Amino acid sequence: MADKTFDLILIGGGQSALACAFFLRRKEIDYIILDDQETCGGSWKQTWESLTLFSPPEHSSLPGWQMPESEGEFPTKEETIDYLCQYEDRYDFPIQRPVKVKSIDKKEGMFTLETTEGQFNSKTVISATGTYKNPFIPEIPGRDKFEGKQLHSSDYRSPEEFKDKKIVIVGEGNSGAQILAEISKVAKTFWSTKEEPQFLPDDVDGRVLFDMASAKYYAEKKGEKYDSTKFNLGNIVMVPSVKEARERDVLHSQGQIQSITKEGVVWEDGSCQKVDVIIWCTGFGYSTGFLENLVSIDHKGKIPTDKTKAKETDGLWLVGYGGWTGFASATLIGVGRYAKQTIKEVSEYLKD
Template sequence: MTASRRPVDVLVIGGGQAGLAAGYYLRRAKADFVILDAQERPGGAWQHAWPSLRLFSPAQFSSLPGRMMPIPPSGGYPSASDTVAYLADYEQRYDLPVIRPTRVRAVRRDGEHLVVETDAGAWQARIVISATGTWWRPYIPYYPGIRDFQGQQLHTADYRGAEPFQGRRVVVVGGANSAAQILAELSIVADTTWTTLRPPRLLPDEVDGRALFELATRKARAADAESIGDLGDIVAVPPVREARDRGVLKAEPMFTRITPEGVAWPDGTSLTCDAIIWCTGFRPALGHLTPLRLRNRTGIIPTQGTRAVGEPRLHLLGYGDWTGPASATLIGASRTARETVAEIVKQL
């Protein structure tokens, strides 16, 4: 160990929902740990989401361990700002050792330890939990002509509200929850067209994130479990239901190329538009782990539970079902964090 490396038993990278859930259980286990967060303020990626975004479950089913999320004044689904306030309060309530803003540049092996290099010096850890999520790697698929479009293109991560699109023609791309919520809001002020790879399906009104989490858990435990896709794709939160009732949630097939003025389909049909909003998902933010050379050909790090197969001192938390059932959600991250920390305590 060099004098410039601060030693710690467990180092958590990321102070969002997954990192805080891990912190809660590490605190209960009386572990020696620290959480490094690149953001200037608490709240994780939620502080960068568009204001009208709604969670997929009521507050009482969208909570981290030990502290229920307050029910919003509307009594419905919490907003992004509600979630930010909750995470900030949670962090303070449990006095979690979050150091911010600290950007992690790389994680490397060094004998019996992992060295975490940051923009504020280096740390030496026996165990590292990577909980950086996906928000920081928005994905936009390539379509012919995408660089020739003369209008505005943005991703879900860049969307901040409907007002800038007042009176404009907007194409919304994607068949999942973000696309449906953004379309619902935009359709009030803009001329919208929704395009999807396959027909989108709304879940029944009574089905929300609670049922989806339980289904994901059952699916992970039994190969013959019912598929989530058998139920549908989109949670019918109130704004989406309202748009459905207005007849707005009607999707067109996916276009195959982009023109300077808009989009076009194989049959020669074309549509002129002012903006394209890509609600096409995200990829895991794993760049800091590149020196460990753990990714497979698909770009994913193989895991057993949350522990990296190629580096047992590394755990990955909150990136999606491959790191725990519904682990990219508040409730899913909580349950996965409990199992992860229990395993880490045995490792230590």
């Protein structure tokens, strides 16, 4: 669409882009959403099969429309994908897919997006691409020598293929605990963590964490300091699968991996363990590489921002990247407040 100039282009078709689009409905802004996925559902399409949200539907909704009741306590992967697909259909957002944005340049106040479907032009841009396309695996000595299978949690789907194998699961976060919980039912597992894993109380789920996030958000808005010492939001949520794993007494860390051999891993105490598979539940960087012509980007994909607004390039915003662009903004219920403020800023920018 090189012959047309949009007021705004949203990059990404997941929850953050949809939240922004909700607040565009009553604005006289000509916009389009470019999504590199084949179908709706955002990054949830690439997650493992048993993944669930941490909160019930009423605490897992985008602006304007509550997620329907789920069959279990927390919405499943399929229920979440279905909700996101229904949400974009409900509001009939202008989404074009699959379109991958390869790079962006800005000249004379206009953004030019080079994509797999040609060139797009826009006065403003919102990046809402999240993290899932930028998995992080730490450089541990010998990792390239391992002759078994290695995969990141982003490539994990279900435990069946690992039946009766010896598996090292690396990472003390929620993904590490949940993948350990289900693989340990069918395989011999070893859990590697930098620190001793920390678990939230059984009654703390996404509802409590979001209330804490909200309290911190409003305190900071008033210029007050928020005491967040009650719970560490990075600790592991005791979802049903993790509780069940605790009952089987499998939630024990072997400590850090010192190095990797062709047959397995070497622990901190020097002992060796032969394994068939290493699963890296070690998080993600930010999927922002396509912005490199516009801003400075660090090794994790982070760029300088004032809340969601890019500091180095006028007319560029980033929404839904977690604490960096807004506390809890990487959650379904948390992204709404930042989407609303961002669209307000975009509207004011376009008027000027």
